[in-house]
Amino acid sequence: MERQDIEIFLVLAEELHFGRTADRLFLSTALVSKTIKRIERQLGVRLFDRSSRHVMLTDIGRRLRADLHPHQQGIQQALERARLARNDITGTLAVGFMSVLAGTLVVQGRHRFRAEHPQCDVRVVETQVHHFVSQLRDGTVDVLLMSLPVDEPDIRVGPVVARRNRVVVASADHRFAGMDSVSWEDLAGETLPTAVPTFPDYAVDFHAPPRTPSGRRIERFTEPVATYLEALTMVSAGRMLVLGDTQLAQYYNRPDLVYLPVHDLPPLEFALLWRTCDDDDPRIRAFVAATVAAAPRTGP
Incomplete structure (x- = not known):
């Protein structure tokens, strides 16, 4: 049995309906029916009892479902782990904040980021007014959340995450x-x-x-x-x-x-900043997305 054959069999064993099975798998009903007949012919056993009104598993069909289901789950989990490993973000990201509000927003972003990327740590650093963006330039922080305006050629101004009167x-x-x-x-x-x-x-x-x-x-x-x-x-x-x-x-x-x-x-706007040379850093992109998603939707 091919992997698609196994998937068709397991979905039909769950749905007990050829049309719903076809819809779930984005296949034609005819292909689902043809695949089940081919599997039964190869195994030499009947897996489903079909009538014009009902589709039911036979005893052999129930045993086959019980045997195949954990193996299919294991394959799906292995593929998902491989996908996550390919896209996972590791290392340490240093995030600065200026003001108490910015610190609160950074911590909210950190919680969401760590839940999505547990292999990457986030170190939170306070930035004082007199630093302005110098901690970005010297590498003390990779991302900075502070109030605007910031108009510097080497600093990228990202999304605004808060506004205050x-x-x-x-x-x-x-x-x-x-x-x-x-x-x-x-x-x-x-x-x-x-x-x-x-x-x-x-x-x-x-x-x-x-x-x-x-x-x-x-x-x-x-x-x-x-x-x-x-x-x-x-x-x-x-x-x-x-x-x-x-x-x-x-x-x-x-x-x-x-x-x-x-x-x-x-109003005063608070935005995420990073070095323009780091535009393609996946850690920064992911942290910015997490912080925007975690920020409360409040206006001026």
């Missing part, structure tokens, strides 16, 4: 403290952080715009800040404000600070 953080005694929300124009005359030199100007201007829509000046703090905690400490002291997103109120909830929506600033 923008907020401004002020001290509890600031003039904004009694307001429900503020506008971009309200920031005129206020002071926002100065980023470290490793942060490019286009990113600084997005996260801390130098002017309002009408052109009024927004000041910059005299000293650069490298982390969120440094910036929030200066905010608490009344030295400046910080623009961020809604995760700040969630993860840095402090009684000395207030978090107010800025209703006319574009």
Whole structure:
């Protein structure tokens, strides 16, 4: 018996219907019937009792099914193991994150990735604001999840996995403290952080715009800040404000600070990044797909 003959026999033994068997195997009913007759002729035994209304296994047919079924399962499992071994991903992938939200999304992606590719480990690394994308460039991480914008010729910007509305953080005694929300124009005359030199100007201007829509000046703090905690400490002291997103109120909830929506600033987007030279790395492609699939579907 050929492998297809065995499959036809086992499916018919399960369905006990020539039409359904043919549909499952994408064959013609005539071919199924012809194959069963040929098997019976070769073995010299009757495997099915057929009538115009019923198809039933004979005693010999039931014994043959019981003998063949575990062997067919073993063959299918062996073929599936070979297929997975061909496509399996091994080694270690280093994944960076910037911000608590990005860390949460990376961990969710890691769980799904490891379930799909158990032979590949994932090492999670925190990236600070002052690193920007330097840890990608020096190989510390292979993938990075952080807020946009990122516009670098050697860095690939992948899918956006989260969006959050923008907020401004002020001290509890600031003039904004009694307001429900503020506008971009309200920031005129206020002071926002100065980023470290490793942060490019286009990113600084997005996260801390130098002017309002009408052109009024927004000041910059005299000293650069490298982390969120440094910036929030200066905010608490009344030295400046910080623009961020809604995760700040969630993860840095402090009684000395207030978090107010800025209703006319574009939302903050968080995307997966990797080196353009690694576009064909199967580990990166698989991790990106897993993280996108695991990310909650939330909008601004």
